[in-house]
Amino acid sequence: MEIGVRDLRNRTSQVIDAVRAGERVVLTVHGERVADIVPHGHRSRWLSGAVLRSELEGRSADEGLTGELAELAGQTLGEQ
Template sequence: MAKEVSVRELRNHTADVVAAVRGGETMTLTVNRERVADIVPHVERRDPWVPASVLREIVREAPADRGLLADLADVRGALLDDE
């Protein structure tokens, strides 16, 4: 459960609250004992899309295992046989 921190406490002890959040703790901000917001550690979000040139470079530097296509064919064949 997140620790609650009032607006007054946040104002008076900002450095302590920031240190706690930086350390991974989640805080719930309250105003007159009403929960109004969550203060959570920042998480870097990476864009899942990359330019085609970057993808080609990744594939060139780390190609798939040579036996991968054969393994996939075996699995596909096994799945088709089960139907």
């Protein structure tokens, strides 16, 4: 769905319903695309160590960054 800012004022409820249904809405000003209105993602605020390990598995940082992070955190994932 694409909607102009002026039309958005008159159809706000319809746009919100569309976004709630999972649709992405493109907001335009004078025909120019300026923003996307998208459904809010559901994220958990906390990841367990096991979930974090599985997310990070196979990814690596450069050695300098790894050292700096270990210094800041005081502990790495390998240390338990």
